[in-house]
Amino acid sequence: METLSIGEARDHFAELLNRTSYAKERVVLTRHGKRLAAMVPLEDLELLELLEDRLDIEQARNALAEAGTDMPWDELKKQLSLGQ
Known part of the structure; x- marks a missing residue:
């Protein structure tokens, strides 16, 4: 997994997009040396x-x-203020 600054990623965005989508690479983006976000293949997302759903x-x-x-259902609806 490669790590790049936001500026470097901006300069090479098209290349990074191709690498994540076709080569299935993951790229971590940093700002001031701190991990900020990642570019991942759609399958990973x-x-x-x-x-998360599970x-x-x-x-x-x-x-x-x-x-x-x-x-009872009626009592639950009453407590939750549903359908009154």
Whole structure:
């Protein structure tokens, strides 16, 4: 994985875009020596989004399991101020 300053990346943007999209390289961008952002292949981004979605679903399922199912729907709607 290559690391470049923002200025260097700006000067070579088209080349970096080709390298990330076709060669599947990852490039870390820095400002004043600090890591700021990254250019990654679209497939990497899609995988990250899929993982985030799965974590969200897992957290929602865990929250539902912890809440239990003992409360009637009408009572839950009332407590959440839904559909009154």
